[in-house]
Amino acid sequence: MELKLYMFETCPYCRKVLNSIEKSGRTDVELHNIHKSEEDRLTLIEVGGKQQVPCLFIDGKPLYESDDIVDWLEAHPQMK
Numbered sequence: 001m002e003l004k005l006y007m008f009e010t011c012p013y014c015r016k017v018l019n020s021i022e023k024s025g026r027t028d029v030e031l032h033n034i035h036k037s038e039e040d041r042l043t044l045i046e047v048g049g050k051q052q053v054p055c056l057f058i059d060g061k062p063l064y065e066s067d068d069i070v071d072w073l074e075a076h077p078q079m080k
């Protein structure tokens, strides 16, 4: 499963998701910082129709809302 988190560092909702990822120790979430990459920012808008972060792309499908993202990640631990 391909997991990509669209985020930026000073967004508190992104921090919540990042903290959860760090705490779990999982390494399967690719980070896409929309303040560092214009390409990522445009992809986020193109796929989801808006610029809201955090957004977790699960095999290309966008999931919004930090609480929902944290819940989803906890329910789907990294396959080792």
Ligand SMILES: N[C@@H](CCC(=O)N[C@@H](CS)C(=O)NCC(=O)O)C(=O)O
Residues within 6 Å of the ligand: 010, 011, 012, 013, 050, 051, 052, 053, 054, 064, 065, 066, 067
């Ligand atoms: N309820 C959302 C709030 C997310 C949110 O407000 N993100 C801000 C950045 S801190 C944002 O992307 N604002 C721009 C927008 O919504 O288009 C969550 O918990 O994920």
